Amino acid sequence: MSPSDGPFIAIIGGGASGTLLAWNLRRLHVRAQIIIIDPADRPAVGLAYSTLSSCHFLNVPAGGMSADPGDPEHFLRWLRKHHDPDVTSGQFMQRAVFGRYLSALWAQARPEWRQTRVLSCERVAGRLELTLEDGDVLRVDQVVLATGNYGPAPVARVTSELARSGRYHSSGWDNGFYERVGPEDAVVLIGTGLTSLDVLMRLRENGHRGRVVALSRHGWCPERHAPSFAATTDIIPEETPAAALAYFRAFRSSLACGISWRSAVDALRPRINLLWQALDLTEKKRFRRHLQRRWDIVRHRIAPDVADFMSVELENGTLVCWRGQVTRLDFESAQVFLQARCPAGVFTLSADHVVNCTGPSRSYDQMPDTFPYELLRTGMVRGTALGGLHCRDDGALTDAGGQCFGDLFALGPMRWGTLFETTAIPEIRRQAADLAALLTERCGYDVQEAPCNVVLPEEGLRRTGYGS
Template sequence: MNTEKTIAIVGAGVSGALTAYHLLRKQAQARAIVIDPRSELGLGLAYSTPSLEHLLNVPAGKISAIPDQPDHFLLWLQKNYDAKATASYFAPRAVFGRYIQSLLQAVSGIEHLRTSVQSCRIVSDQVVLNLADGTELIADTVVFAIGNFDPAPLPGVAEETIANGVYCHSAWANATYAGLPADAPVALIGSGLTTVDVLLRLRETGHRGQITAISRHGIFPYRHAPYDPLSQSVIDGEAPVKARDLLHRVHQAIKQGGDWRAVVDCLRTRTNELWLALPVVEQKRFRRHLQRRWDVVRHRMAPSIADRIEAELEVGTLALHRGSLHAVLPSPDGARVQFRTADGDVKELAATRVINCTGPNMNYRRVGSSLLDSLFAQGLAVAGPLGSGLWTDSNGALRNQDELFSDILFHVGPGRQGTLLESIAVPELRCQAAAMATLLVDRSQTPAHAEQDEAAGQISDSDETKRMRSIRISAIDAMASL
């Protein structure tokens, strides 16, 4: 009797690739099938960039893909790319992608289906995946590692500017940069790391015109710089239950002489724990008032990139305006970009191209994914407590509309921001992938006597109860258990 299980991993970016890698590394007694239309595994959107100007925003000494080997990437980097690389070196993202691929090449047994999943359904304790090539795949467990989606639609964008290519919704599409005159003015909506990436790529492709960034907060990410680590965490012991208390602790530590980078980074190991200790109302307050402030200090720029941004701001080839987008209207030369300032005034500037750099859309009900639409329609998944991402438990199990957590549908990656604060950076993703593999390997190693009982059709009611796919848990208990 063939008792081998099938684990399907939907998505082959870093989250999916590392999950597959750890499954094989741990010798899972199961088929590991990765489903992704891309020809290459492990790159995803972030690490398939063609630009060597796009650097990691974490130094080499802190971005190993293997949690229990912190120097793994640095040693690989020194051997395969730059022998002089140090722990503080910021490597190109494309190089990190090759590092992930080297891990996959070190294990055998990963099956790759070059297609996408259109929908899924549960049938007799298994998952039936409907693929874009017209076939079906039956899996015992599915790990969704679907990565990020394009930004949410912006208000006031005229259809004509979309149709003629003046307004570009994706910062990553090659068409966004095609046919742009070198001296043409460009407007970027947003001022986060995506904006920085777009500016670098524009300059790399020969663009020398004026670039203007417009964002509600009017702040670029801060820069990385050396600092002396703190001897202990800013927040020890019991986690605060108010966002203002968290902020107060951080301010106090800085006032007492701690470098702000050291203060922020010392929270890294407890960030999600601290987040989950906040009641939902306090999480909403954080999202509304503190999220952007956290982002600019937490997700920092490599020093060399920060130097370039500051230099462009100084000479005026880059301008930053604080305001919210009001409209993108057609004009003979491209578009009239209108934005509303904090005073309520509407200002306008001209641009040949307007690029949406606002970051990925986390409203998974509106990202246009047929797979997610299928999960939501069947009640197999629900949005997180604040309405974004996916609601998962501490193992990444999907919660359904009946408040049950599945034991056959899981998620790793950005979608877990439905319940977590941090779930996009490699230090978090590598831990999620490794933990997911451990969970699934443990589950795949069925005791011999259980296999014999199952073959004889003698599973008792108590055994059946123990292997039920999900458990009922209240919203409050769910948050507490994460």
């Protein structure tokens, strides 16, 4: 049961999203107990930033990775004090270094950490009751889902024989598989995006020299970061009709006027969620079908060092990118056979190892044994027609009947579908700061502990748009 009689906030997920929320709550001196529930071996870092690989870099320069939306140089100051005194805002840092930064924020937040899973959630006597895998039951006042990204969706049916073989890997984040890949083994990566590059770089770091084939529906590889400034003109003017094709034409028109595509994309970043929410469901589906991958390529650009690595691999022929959609996977004679379809027809590849690098799935209703699946099954939350969970602007989740109780919230990737951009640190830090202000208003503010430079809840609520 709840170990205290005061307000009790439970954050489910101890990666970047959960850490940023706990840190903001502590900075506001919320009058509540904060507990983070996560079964991970290490708190704060999550999957993305727990990597120990020296070749895994952030996709955003250091100047854009501050935890504090009101203090753009917060990460830079930490870097100069704890990592490199000469680092500049334009440098791309290793993800493991950002993981150390998150760990420092965790230490400042000082949340209680329960290293277990949440099995179920229900409302009992005006509170939320969480049943944990370790057998405990917690009754809390506010619950925030901050579980981050889940693994990729299956690309084809995997037979029991293939699953037992250890040759098909359902996620590139399976650390164990790298040790099983021989130096000359043939490897096929399903996906040509950011995850496939992470896997390829780690394979090479481990001494793999074999040829790697990466394939995806379009066969497009990530674009490189290069110096640019956000355009000052309206890339998609306010009078543009709320339609996917109209947005696309307005974007192309801006490029025709001489604006670089990088500047155009960066200018759209602050408005992209508003533009998305203006679309009706039919137009959102149309955008997902025809334009989503185009946007992902130009929006999620890679660090120059990573782009150089990819270019060398492509030029040497050690990496080959093909266009194709996987339709079948088989296992025979110690080889994985992958059948795929492209505009020219059907083709087959064989490999010693095949890795699913298609990126995180947000179809929570197809993920048994996960907490979001359980919430959907019991009607505590509802999904959107595009995946993710349905929530209000403040992140409050609605149930299967469309009712919002205001005690269950989503943060970060869980809001996908309702929002268009919700997975990167710039969006998550804003959500975390805003949600912390809202929860602080509800739970109370400990004036006794507050330092003089803390923004009072009333000021913070006006600034972030909550309250009257």
